[in-house]
Amino acid sequence: xxxxxxxxxxxLRAHIGVPEEERAMPQRLTATLVLEPKRGFGELGDDLxxxxxxxxxxxxxxxxxxxxxxxxxxxxxxxxxxxxxxCFRVSAVEVEIRxxxxxxxxxxxxxxxxxx
Numbered sequence: 010x011x012x013x014x015x016x017x018x019x020x021l022r023a024h025i026g027v028p029e030e031e032r033a034m035p036q037r038l039t040a041t042l043v044l045e046p047k048r049g050f051g052e053l054g055d056d057l058x059x060x061x062x063x064x065x066x067x068x069x070x071x072x073x074x075x076x077x078x079x080x081x082x083x084x085x086x087x088x089x090x091x092x093x094x095x096c097f098r099v100s101a102v103e104v105e106i107r108x109x110x111x112x113x114x115x116x117x118x119x120x121x122x123x124x125x
Contacts, residue, residue, distance in 0.1 A: 024078035
């Protein structure tokens with residue numbers, strides 16, 4: 010089994026949606042991230058320098074979402090996955106984005122899994 014870091018339901022505010030009116034105001038999204046570090050946990054030597062800094066991961070995702078309006082939640086999930094693979098020592102990521110927009114549903118979600 011591969012070691013992994015799980016970040017559950019990170020709260021995000023995004024300008025997202027197909028109609029321009031929907032993108033006009035930021036709306037609530039949540040992201041669940043699963044990160045597979047390049048180093049196993051047994052190799053970290055109890056030193057953050059060797060680990061994936063999950064605080065920095067959360068901040069990078071929040072910054073990306075705040076700066077980048079998207080029409081499609083699928084596009085946003087792809088961009089988050091690309092950012093995590095490019096900027097952090099991870100060999101694979103899974104990104105699930107939940108959008109709370111449709112009546113009569115708890116949420117709509119998309120999920121991508123990408124590897125380096």
